[in-house]
Amino acid sequence: MSVFLAVVIGIGWYFSYYYGDPNILYFFVIFSVLMNVFSYWFSDKIVLKLAGAKEAKREEYFDLYTSVENLSITAGLPMPKVYVINDPAPNAFATGRDKKHAVVVVTSGLLSILEKNELEGVIAHELSHIGNRDMLLSTIVVVLVGFVTIIADVFRRNLFFGNLGRSRDSDNKAGNLLMIVGIVLSILAPIFAILIQLAISRKREFLADASGALLTRYPDGLANALKKISQHSQPMTRQSSAIAHLYIADPKGLGKKFSGLFATHPPVEERVQALIGR
Amino acid sequence: MKYLWIVLGVVVLWAIYVFNRFVSLRNRTNEAWADIEVQLKRRYDLIPNLVNSVKGYATHESAAFENVTKARSAAMGATGPTGAHAQAENMLSGALKSLFAVAEAYPELKANQNFLALQNELSDTENKIQAARRFYNANVRDLNTAIESFPGNIVAGIFRFTQKEFFDLADNDAAQGPVEVKF
Numbered sequence: 366m367s368v369f370l371a372v373v374i375g376i377g378w379y380f381s382y383y384y385g386d387p388n389i390l391y392f393f394v395i396f397s398v399l400m401n402v403f404s405y406w407f408s409d410k411i412v413l414k415l416a417g418a419k420e421a422k423r424e425e426y427f428d429l430y431t432s433v434e435n436l437s438i439t440a441g442l443p444m445p446k447v448y449v450i451n452d453p454a455p456n457a458f459a460t461g462r463d464k465k466h467a468v469v470v471v472t473s474g475l476l477s478i479l480e481k482n483e484l485e486g487v488i489a490h491e492l493s494h495i496g497n498r499d500m501l502l503s504t505i506v507v508v509l510v511g512f513v514t515i516i517a518d519v520f521r522r523n524l525f526f527g528n529l530g531r532s533r534d535s536d537n538k539a540g541n542l543l544m545i546v547g548i549v550l551s552i553l554a555p556i557f558a559i560l561i562q563l564a565i566s567r568k569r570e571f572l573a574d575a576s577g578a579l580l581t582r583y584p585d586g587l588a589n590a591l592k593k594i595s596q597h598s599q600p601m602t603r604q605s606s607a608i609a610h611l612y613i614a615d616p617k618g619l620g621k622k623f624s625g626l627f628a629t630h631p632p633v634e635e636r637v638q639a640l641i642g643r
Numbered sequence: 644m645k646y647l648w649i650v651l652g653v654v655v656l657w658a659i660y661v662f663n664r665f666v667s668l669r670n671r672t673n674e675a676w677a678d679i680e681v682q683l684k685r686r687y688d689l690i691p692n693l694v695n696s697v698k699g700y701a702t703h704e705s706a707a708f709e710n711v712t713k714a715r716s717a718a719m720g721a722t723g724p725t726g727a728h729a730q731a732e733n734m735l736s737g738a739l740k741s742l743f744a745v746a747e748a749y750p751e752l753k754a755n756q757n758f759l760a761l762q763n764e765l766s767d768t769e770n771k772i773q774a775a776r777r778f779y780n781a782n783v784r785d786l787n788t789a790i791e792s793f794p795g796n797i798v799a800g801i802f803r804f805t806q807k808e809f810f811d812l813a814d815n816d817a818a819q820g821p822v823e824v825k826f
Binding site: 427431438582 | 675770771777778781782
């Protein structure tokens with residue numbers, strides 16, 4: 366979602382600069398924010414169509430279905446709908462605007478490599494995302510990033526045009542310095558906002574790991590699952606950047622290369638360390 | 644003098660907030676117990692079928708059948724979220740484990756589709772009972788913590804909110820001992 370937002374804002378800024386009309390940027394930012402809110406509200410339906418998921422019936426996927434059912438009893442959540450995607454890459458995600466419209470999706474690849482304990486760890490992690498309302502939180506964060514961008518731009522334009530008009534009155538150095546600082550900050554502010562958004566995403570992943578371990582009382586389950594998933598890391602056949610942050614592992618299979626400040630997920634070693642301490 | 648009224652007002656508002664929180668925690672705990680009872684009832688309903696299907700093959704194992712039937716009646720008789728009820732349920736779990744261990748000795752029974760399906764369902768029901776138990780215990784923990792903490796315990800004392808027991812495996816040797824498998 367954040368890459369999508371950054372790209373849209375970048376395009377908007379470029380057009381706005383080229384045509385000298387700030388309204389274009391505002392339009393792009395508002396448009397992308399609205400799209401994010403829309404995709405949040407209908408996230409359960411949209412995501413299923415995007416990823417080509419099929420509903421998991423109890424008779425066909427007994428272990429998966431009963432794991433979700435039992436863990437949602439433990440968590441005190443209504444049982445979410447369960448879907449399976451036919452993809453050899455192991456991955457899972459949860460989405461939905463609130464706990465009553467929640468959906469949990471796993472890939473067939475995940476089902477084939479994980480044992481029951483490990484699958485339960487993964488499901489507990491996904492249910493924790495639902496219980497901790499992470500979808501709502503990340504949508505709010507995205508909206509705030511949009512606002513920061515608009516405000517920073519408004520600020521920069523007023524500074525620039527305002528000062529140009531007044532430059533004949535006073536020529537004080539402090540004023541010019543402030544203007545330069547203001548311009549730099551207004552360019553950096555949206556970048557910082559996005560970095561903060563990614564940091565929030567990583568922290569919420571840790572929180573979901575912890576809440577999931579509290580549900581299963583067996584952190585080794587999720588730890589072993591994470592290790593297995595990172596070993597089998599390969600790109601998914603059908604991906605979408607818009608929902609990349611929802612997956613338990615990076616769906617592009619980038620693994621180590623895309624870690625650090627720009628990662629939506631913390632590195633697997635850190636997550637395992639936090640879960641079982643080694 | 645005006646400050647006294649303001650402080651009093653704040654205290655009253657806080658007391659109302661804490662009281663409502665106790666009510667909410669207590670009702671959630673009651674609901675969590677009701678959820679456990681739903682799963683327990685599921686187990687009661689599955690057991691007679693299980694006993695009959697095992698009886699068809701293992702007619703001499705009357706001790707195991709009697710244990711299960713007696714434990715089931717005892718558990719159905721106990722009501723409410725008390726320690727006694729928890730013990731009765733744990734005894735029933737133990738009796739069921741023994742019955743399954745006995746069934747291990749009869750390969751024809753193990754191949755019976757009906758028996759296998761019942762075994763799966765019962766095993767899933769046990770998992771559901773564990774899940775509901777964990778949820779109940781989490782709520783009891785929150786309620787007890789709120790009642791014990793200062794200064795909430797003052798309000799709890801005035802309005803007589805009582806702590807609840809955990810649904811625990813108490814000091815019960817029969818249920819805790821390992822199941823013997825004799826061939």
